[in-house]
Amino acid sequence: MKGHATMRFNFTKETPQVYDAMLALNTAISQANPDSRLVHLTKIRASQINGCAYCVNMHVKEAQQDGLPDMLLHLIAVWRETSAFTARDRAALAWAETLTRLEDSEVSQADFDAARAEFSEQEVAALTASIAMINLWNRMAISAHLPV
Template sequence: MRFNFTKEIPRVYDAMLSLDATITQANPDRRLVHLTKIRVSQINGCAYCVNMHVKEAQQDGLPDMLLHLVAVWPETSVFTARDRAALAWAETLTRLEGSEVSDADYAVARAELSTQEVAALTASVAMINLWNRMATGARLPA
């Protein structure tokens, strides 16, 4: 581990925990939150977060088959239309790479999710991207 941000910047860490708890409360569909946190963490190469979120998803009863296949979700039929919309939205927001989020991407999300769900999921994806960057920067072990 390079550094322990809970010790080096405890106020920032506490604020992140508080914001994360608020965002979690805004997302009533835990399944979508688990799947998107795992997928975003995979994209960002954050082994610590993938490990943690897979365990949390298992504790909440998500089937192992889903957890094994989330990395290849477009290639399998085990995910619901809502899952697919959430995963596509999460990937779009995570893979910005200098591009904008298109109306077409938003329309895919809105086809399955309410405006409130898209807003809450957007906050959740932003939060896990922040956690991933903190964990990979600190090089937290899986």
């Protein structure tokens, strides 16, 4: 959002049918992802990469409410440089990065293999949907200049 103070448009008001569909999809994706820790980590990481201050702020607060330790939340941006994350966390964060940075390359086979080593096929599919959804939310929030 790069310091913008004025909201450009209110997509919840101007396209309520799209917003309602996004909320319904978000609910379905949440129900498919039983590991809320991974969902929090990947939503925060994708939002950091995309530069969505609104979403980073919101998802950090949600993660704190769900009991994720502050130290862990402070280290998400540098997850590769610390041993604070489990193998599952690391696989999920790498998968979030590769799916969020599609412009950099194809979807990394190594990141998929790492995710598949830690997660079932259903878990990979559900995590992929969650990451895709946060990228959609990020793009809506950034383009609208949602305030933090």
